[in-house]
Amino acid sequence: MLDGQMRRLIDPPLNRVGRWLAARGVTADGVTLAGLALGLLAAGCLALGLSGFVALVPLLASRIADGLDGAVARATQKTDFGGYLDIVCDFLFYGAVPLAFALRDPANAPAASFLLTSFYVNGTSFLGYAVLAEKRGMTTSNRGEKSLYFTAGLLEGSETIAFFVLLCVWPAGFVPLAWGFGALCFVTALARVLLARREFAR
Template identity: 75%
Template sequence: MLDATARRLIDPPLNRLGRALAARGATADAVTLTGLALGLVAAATVALGAPGWALIPLLASRLADGLDGAIARATRKTDFGGYLDIWSDFLFYGAIPFAFAVLDSANALPAAFLLLSFYVNGTSFLGYATMAEKRGLETSAQGSKSLYYSNGLLEGTETILFFVLLCLLPTWFAPLAWTFGTLCFFTATARVLAARAVFTD
């Protein structure tokens, strides 16, 4: 829901920084993997009992996630780069709830529900992108992407804000996870209904 607005604000500075990094030899794939590594460090920091400190690598990870696309736009976008980016995102999104389950076994059930909702929502997103590609549909609402990005109630911006909230309020993990997971199911359901309207001949 917030991605399109956030993109209008962050893309100009990211593109400038991306061009500067590309001029110094940085590659999009290397930045993607750096962002993933930082995200996994954030997850490990949560699991080891310091969710507040996890904010530093978590936010650095998401900065790298924005910069890889900016570098690709400044050099050359590749299908593998887009694939690596979405794979890294999904690994990161799964690692954070898992880390909170490791942190406290009382978080296991809400973490499992949250991961289930991510799985269902992610499948609705990737399935929609596959069918959109097949029909030649395009969108730039979330910026220039390697695959079709269908909007929804919860998108990347909301998920990052949610992770930040979890790190700031770790004792509230359970109610936050139940709430966000439920909203993920609403997002997935809305996307399925949208797909039915668009893809039914």
Template identity: 70%
Template sequence: MLDPAARRLIDPPLNRLGHALAARGASANAVTLLGLALGLLSALVIALGAPGWALIPLLASRLMDGLDGAVARATRKTDFGGYLDIWADFIFYGAVPFAFALADPANALPAAFLLLTFYVNGTSFLGFAVMAGKRGLDTTARGAKSLYYSAGLLEGTETIIFFCLLCLLPQYFAPLAWGFGALCLWTATARILNARFILTD
């Protein structure tokens, strides 16, 4: 929901930095993998019981996630790069709840629910992207992407804010996870209904 507004705010500085990195020989795929490594580092720090410190690599990871696209736009976008980016994102999204479950067994059930809802929401997003690609549909509201990004109540910006809240308020992991997971299911349901409307001939 917040992604279009966030893109308008962050894209200009990201594009400038992306051009600078590309001019120095950086590749978009390398930036993607660096972002994934930082995301996994944040999950490790959470699992070791220091979620507040995990904010530093977490936010750096999301910066790299925005920069990889900027570097690609400054050089050459590839289908593999888009594939690698979404693969890395989903690993990161799964690693953070798993880390909270490792840090405290009391978090296991809400973390499992959260992961289930991420799975449900992610498949509603990716499945529609496949069909939209077959039909030649396109969207630029969320920036230039390698695949169709369908709108939803919860998108990347909301998820980053949610992860930051988890790191700042780990004692409230369970209610935050149950609540965000419920909103993920709401988002997935809305996407499925929208897909039925668009994809039914």
């Protein structure tokens, strides 16, 4: 829901840093993998029961890297593989956080499982829509320059990052937060399915 507005704010500084990194030989795929490593480090901190504030630093750094990889690609050369690698790493990171809380405390497992299921369904609705949009030659730049077609939704990347930050700040609230966010993910997926039915049923 907020991604379109956020991109207008963050893209200009990200593009400047991306050009600076590209001029020094940094690759977009390298930034993507560095972002994944930082995200998994944050998840590991959470799984080990460390303070959420310890996990917050690598988590935020990983999301900055997730924005920078596209900026570096725009400053050099965008590739289909780069976009593919980016989305795979994003989904691995998204799944690692609920898993971390399940490992942190087995009592979190039901809520973590529900959250993971909602991510799975929401991700499928997003990627399936992108495939059909590509097949029909649809394009959009409302979420910035992307390798895939990004549909609007109630919950997008900005809201997910804010949710993960909240989990780091208040790890004891994981169970109610996970049930609530997971329910909103299902609402987002349902809305996207209805949109797909309207766009692609003909």
